[in-house]
Amino acid sequence: MTTGAQITLFNSLGRALQPFTPIEPGHARVYSCGPTVYHYAHLGNLRAYVFTDTLRRVLDWKGYRVTHVINITDVGHLTSDADAGEDKMEKAAAGTGKDIWEVAAFYTDAFKTDLRQLNILDPSRWSIATDHIDDMLDFAKAIEANGAAYPLDTGLYFDVTKVPDYGALAGAPPQDDGGVARIAEVEGKRHPADFALWRNSPLGETRQMEWDSPWGRGAPGWHLECSVMSIKYLGAQFDIHTGGIDHREIHHPNEIAQNQAFTCTSATGANYWLHNNFLVDRGGKMSKSKGDISTLQSLIDRGVHPLAYRLLCLSAHYRSELEFSAEAVSGALTRLRRLAIAVQALVDRHGETHFPLDRERLEGDLPKAATDLLTQFDAAVSADLMTPQALPLLDQAIASKALSLEEKLRVIASMDRVLGLGILDLRRADLRVRPVDALITEAEIDARLAERKEARAAKDFARSDAIRDELAAQGVEVMDGDPLGWDWRVTL
Ligand code: AMP
Ligand code: ZN
DSSP states (O other): OOOSSOOEEEETTTTEEEEOOOSBTTEEEEEEOOOBTTSOOOHHHHHHHHHHHHHHHHHHHTTOEEEEEEEEBOSOOBSSSSSOSOBHHHHHHHHHTOOHHHHHHHHHHHHHHHHHHTTOOOOSEEEEGGGGHHHHHHHHHHHHHTTOEEEETTEEEEOGGGSTTTTTTTTSOGGGSSHHHHHHHSTTOSSTTOEEEEEEOOTTOOOSSOBOOTTOSEEEOHHHHHHHHHHHHHOSSEEEEEEEGGGGTTHHHHHHHHHHHHHTSSOOSEEEEEEEOOEEETTEEOOTTTTOOOOHHHHHHTTOOHHHHHHHHHTSOTTSOEEOOHHHHHHHHHHHHHHHHHHHHHHHHHOOOOOOSSHHHHHTTOOHHHHHHHHHHHHHHHBTOOHHHHHHHHHHHHHOSSSOHHHHHHHHHHHHHHHOOOTTTOOGGGGOOOOTTOSSOHHHHHHHHHHHHHHHHTTOHHHHHHHHHHHHHTTEEEOTTOTTOOOEEEOO
C-alpha cells in the first residue's frame, strides 16, 4: 500500500513536473547510470548517488516496492561523451602500468566504500558492463537487423535518422550539439550525431579489453550497456531512469534511440528521466577528467564526517546547482553536529534507538502534532524530492514542546528513513574528528585548551591568545562561547 501525498517528479522528457504513476501498481523500477571506474568518484559524482538514494528512500518510505539497478561502467566510456577521445579505462590503466581489470575492481570497491560512508543503500542489483558483453552483442545485432545501424571499418554505428525525434530529451537538434568536432572524429559517419554501438580496436593495436564481434574485434560503445542492462533487469519499458544532467545531452538520448530501434517502437525505455544538477566549485563543474578530484576521503582526511556531505547535498534541491566550498562544508558539519547533539540528548534520556521498521507501527497512534509534522514532511519530499523543505521539519520535531520523548523519537526515526543521516546513532564523539595530517593529537589539543583556560582565569590574555594562534597554525580553531559547547573545531 502506498500512502500520503501524490509523488510528482520533474521529467526531463518534456521538462515538466508530472505525477508519478508506476507501470505496475505499487512497484517502482529504477535504473541509475553508475560510475566509470577509472578513478575515485569525486564529490560531484557522489551527489548523483545521494540523489538516487533519496529518490529510492522516498519511494520506499511511501510504500513502493523498489527494484533499483546501478551499473558499473568498466568498458567503453571515452574521454568525450560523444565518439571522441580514448577509452577512459584503457587510458587510466596505461598510465599506471596496471592491469585494467585490477583498476576496475579497485575503483569499484572504493566507490562502494564511499556509498556506505554516505549511508547510500545498496541497489537491488549492481550490474557490471563487462559481464554483459554477449547481451550487448545480441542487442547491437538486433538493431542492425532492424535497419538502424551500419558498419564502418571502425565499428558499428547507429543511424540516428532511423528513430523518431532523435535527441528530444536533450531539447536541441543534434546538429547544434558540438557537431563539427564529432563529424571530424570518424570517417564515413552518415550524420554527425551517429554514434558507435561497437568500436573496433585500432588496426595493429591490441587492447586489454576486447572481444570478437561480427564487425571486428573491439569493445562496445558506452551508451549500449545502459540500454541493455536496464531492459534486461527492468523490462523494455520501466519507470525511472536517473543520471547527472550531463547525460541529458548525449548519453540518455542515445539510450532512448537504441531502445526505440531495438523494440521497433517509439517507446523510450523509461517513463521518467530524472537528472541531478552539478556540484560546482569556483572553477565550474567538478570533473574527474580535469584532475579535479575532491574525493569523499579527502574531506574525511580534513576532519569532515562523511554524513556532513550527505547533509550538504540534502540542503539543496537536486535540480539546483550546488556550490562546493570550505564554508559550505563547514556549515553542513555544524548543522550535523547540532542535530546529532540534540538527538543524542533525547536518545540518552529515552535509552532507545531502535524503532519498528514498519511505518504503520512506527507512526501508529501518534498525536496530531506529530502527524502534522509528518504530513508536511511527506508533502515536501513527495514534491519532486524537496529535501531543503523537509530538513527544517526535522528541526521542528526535535524542538517540539507538544510531543513526548517517545513520540519525538518516532517522528525523527521516520523522517530519517528518508534523510538517511542515521541520526539516532550518530554520537557526538563520531563528529569530533581531527584532520589526518594534523601533527597534534586530540589529547594535546585538550591539554593546550586547559592551559589556555588557566591563562584566561589569570587574565593573562597575551598567553591565551598565543595558545589560540598556535593551535590555529595547526588547523585547530578555538571556539569560545559556542552555544553547543564545542571548544574547538578543525579549520578546513
Ligand atoms: P561518471 O563516473 O563520470 O560516469 O559519472 C557518474 C555520475 O556522476 C553520472 O550520473 C554523472 O552525470 C554524474 N556527475 C558527473 N559530474 C558531476 C558533478 N560535478 N555534479 C553532479 N553529478 C555529476
Ligand atoms: Zn548510463
